[in-house]
Amino acid sequence: MKKKNMVWLYWLVESAIMIALSAVLEFVSKSIIPEMAFGGQITIVSMLPVALVAWKYGVGKGVITGFVYSLVQMAMGMGTISKMIMPTSDEYLGSLLNIVLMFVFDYILAYTVLGLSAMYKKVIKKDYLSLAIGVFTVILFRYICHIVSGYILFGAWAEWFFTQEGFYSWGQTIINTYTGNALSLVYSIIYNGFYMIPEIVITTIVAAIIGKIPQITKTKA
Secondary structure (H helix, E strand, C coil): CCHHHHHHHHHHHHHHHHHHHHHHHHHHHHHHCCCCCCCCCCCCCCCHHHHHHHHHHCHHHHHHHHHHHHHHHHHHCHHHHHHHHCCCCCCCCCCHHHHHHHHHHHHHHHHHHHHHCCCCCCCCCCHHHHHHHHHHHHHHHHHHHHHHHHHHHCHHHHHHHHCCCCCHHHHHHHHHHCCHHHHHHHHHHHHHHHHHHHHHHHHHHHHHHHCCCHHHHCCCC
């Protein structure tokens, strides 16, 4: 078998395994870590296996892997999604456009961007550093996707959110300082930051450690 075909075979097999591993890590996380009110939670480095495949095989194959993973995420989140797309549900998003925006920003873009983790591989020669910075960047991109989604779709809940128990005076300070669209944006940054910032930090650290293990980072062909 030609080397090029072998690379494709290794990529397909490894992608399937790593997507499954990411799904398992997320499933385990959801069983032990509470989900936030409007979705989102810290997971046990569940994005790292997909990002690692993308880093090893390049942006092209990585984007395909990330897109497939986004479809897996949709399937895993179907319980939550169904509530948002059913007009009879109290959590209905209100319009077909909002539903499309949710799919695009919270799923397709948010997880497909993991395929860009190889963007620094040719300019940063140290594998662990290239992988760590790549992982940091793509999860930051995912965070931005959720910020956009939260701002557009859930910004109306901002004032309610900041008056909940646990925010106390600083929540009221935010409400007094920001209004309208600015308040919606601050809400989305903070809300999504509660789970995405720890996710970025933890996964980047683990990526740096994994990146020092040649048996894991070496492409098979």
